[in-house]
Amino acid sequence: xxxxxxxxRAAGDPAAGDPAPGDPTAAVANAPGAAARIARAWAALxxxxxxxxxxxxxxxxxxxxxxxxxxxxxxxxxxxxxxTGCPATEVIQALVERAxxxxxxxxxxxxxxxxxxxxxxxxxxxxxxxxxEYGIVPPDHSSSSxxxxxxxxxxxxxxxxxxxxxxxxxxFGSTPCKALLRCRECLEPFEYFKCI
Amino acid sequence: MSxxxxxxxxxxxxYLLRLGDLSLVLGQRLGEWVGHSPALEEDLGLAxxxxxxxxxxxxxxxxxxxxxxxxxxxxxxxxxxxxxEYLNPTLAEQPNGDFGRTIVRQVLIDAFQLELYERLTxxxxxxxxxxxxxxxxxxxxxxxxSGGWLxxxxxxxxxxxxxxxxxxxxxxxxxxELFAEDDVDRAMAERGIAPRLADVQxxxxxxxxxxxxxxxxERPLDRPYSWFGKQGMHSEHLGYMLAEMQYMQRTxxxxxW
Numbered sequence: 402x403x404x405x406x407x408x409x410r411a412a413g414d415p416a417a418g419d420p421a422p423g424d425p426t427a428a429v430a431n432a433p434g435a436a437a438r439i440a441r442a443w444a445a446l447x448x449x450x451x452x453x454x455x456x457x458x459x460x461x462x463x464x465x466x467x468x469x470x471x472x473x474x475x476x477x478x479x480x481x482x483x484x485t486g487c488p489a490t491e492v493i494q495a496l497v498e499r500a501x502x503x504x505x506x507x508x509x510x511x512x513x514x515x516x517x518x519x520x521x522x523x524x525x526x527x528x529x530x531x532x533x534e535y536g537i538v539p540p541d542h543s544s545s546s547x548x549x550x551x552x553x554x555x556x557x558x559x560x561x562x563x564x565x566x567x568x569x570x571x572x573f574g575s576t577p578c579k580a581l582l583r584c585r586e587c588l589e590p591f592e593y594f595k596c597i
Numbered sequence: 598m599s600x601x602x603x604x605x606x607x608x609x610x611x612y613l614l615r616l617g618d619l620s621l622v623l624g625q626r627l628g629e630w631v632g633h634s635p636a637l638e639e640d641l642g643l644a645x646x647x648x649x650x651x652x653x654x655x656x657x658x659x660x661x662x663x664x665x666x667x668x669x670x671x672x673x674x675x676x677x678x679x680x681x682e683y684l685n686p687t688l689a690e691q692p693n694g695d696f697g698r699t700i701v702r703q704v705l706i707d708a709f710q711l712e713l714y715e716r717l718t719x720x721x722x723x724x725x726x727x728x729x730x731x732x733x734x735x736x737x738x739x740x741x742x743s744g745g746w747l748x749x750x751x752x753x754x755x756x757x758x759x760x761x762x763x764x765x766x767x768x769x770x771x772x773x774e775l776f777a778e779d780d781v782d783r784a785m786a787e788r789g790i791a792p793r794l795a796d797v798q799x800x801x802x803x804x805x806x807x808x809x810x811x812x813x814x815e816r817p818l819d820r821p822y823s824w825f826g827k828q829g830m831h832s833e834h835l836g837y838m839l840a841e842m843q844y845m846q847r848t849x850x851x852x853x854w
Binding site for chain 2: 482484485486487488515516517518519520570571572573574575577581595597
């Protein structure tokens with residue numbers, strides 16, 4: 402039996418740590434095997450594809466915030482939404498739950514984590530590489546703290562011909578996390594992962 | 598503290614409704630553009646902003662329901678309250694008009710939400726601070742979009758410029774309400790939950806002045822103002838919008854996708 406507690410509470414909020422009605426035979430905290438369970442959970446999560454950008458996993462995207470043993474012995478898996486209204490968030494949660502249920506990790510629960518807010522800076526190096534291969538330009542690392550509101554700054558290079566002679570067609574793309582650009586050299590449109 | 602242990606806090610409940618209703622009502626308005634925008638890119642842009650706003654509204658109204666402590670969730674608050682129970686500022690419910698008017702409304706509110714959320718990240722209420730920290734990043738991006746259009750259309754053709762000027766003239770007086778402090782606002786500021794609205798106004802005015810200057814548009818004169826949506830006294834437009842938005846839940850209570 403897998404215990405599931407859903408909380409929109411921030412990390413560290415006591416509400417997120419309430420004991421879950423877990424499996425009575427679940428391992429207690431620090432019991433032998435906890436490290437192995439955590440490792441198996443991470444391995445299972447690394448196979449969960451983002452439903453809208455299947456080239457990257459939820460781990461690559463940085464939306465899995467932690468996998469840790471909780472006081473009742475269950476594994477707590479922290480999950481953050483990329484955007485508050487992203488429709489994929491609920492699908493991602495369902496996929497994560499299925500992966501955990503199929504993995505041999507004992508009792509677990511998924512906890513929604515709001516703070517600190519997800520940032521595109523948390524996409525892993527591996528995730529950035531996979532995005533680029535997939536044809537989506539990964540976010541510029543430096544911009545998540547940007548305060549300026551005008552477009553501009555460093556030009557985004559075309560993923561095909563690498564020209565920096567590119568223009569923004571739309572600040573918003575096919576998913577909340579992407580913008581639409583066009584290369585003025587090879588004339589191909591491409592997507593750019595927004596920096597937040 | 599769990600919801601059950603929280604003492605009833607009517608001021609905080611009303612304050613959260615104001616924030617949540619602002620996002621919800623504006624998000625619903627922007628959603629009306631889907632399939633009708635002047636270009637596909639703007640359809641995507643407005644729909645994406647609407648999505649963020651509705652996401653923020655879910656968090657804020659969900660939290661409001663917890664504070665209220667009567668077991669109402671975000672959906673019940675969104676779909677089963679009456680006209681006079683909505684506490685969004687009147688500006689948010691104004692009809693879309695043409696694309697220019699939608700953009701002007703958006704710039705005015707994006708700049709307000711940006712200045713507000715930036716300060717709410719330091720709220721003494723940890724959960725509200727967490728929501729604000731998430732929302733502020735999205736809002737920054739919204740203003741980048743709406744501000745960009747304000748400049749392009751204001752400093753554009755005679756036709757686009759005339760439309761933008763008329764939209765600002767029409768909506769400007771409604772911004773008064775954003776900064777009109779009442780007992781709820783004062784209570785929130787005294788408890789360190791929310792910033793002083795006078796501080797928000799100062800920063801907002803500077804930001805808007807800079808954007809208007811870049812768009813070569815004039816800041817209208819302040820005029821008397823009578824609506825007060827923040828206290829549930831709305832313009833005639835909200836009722837029509839809610840009739841459409843709430844239709845499914847009113848007709849088929851509890852219906853789910």
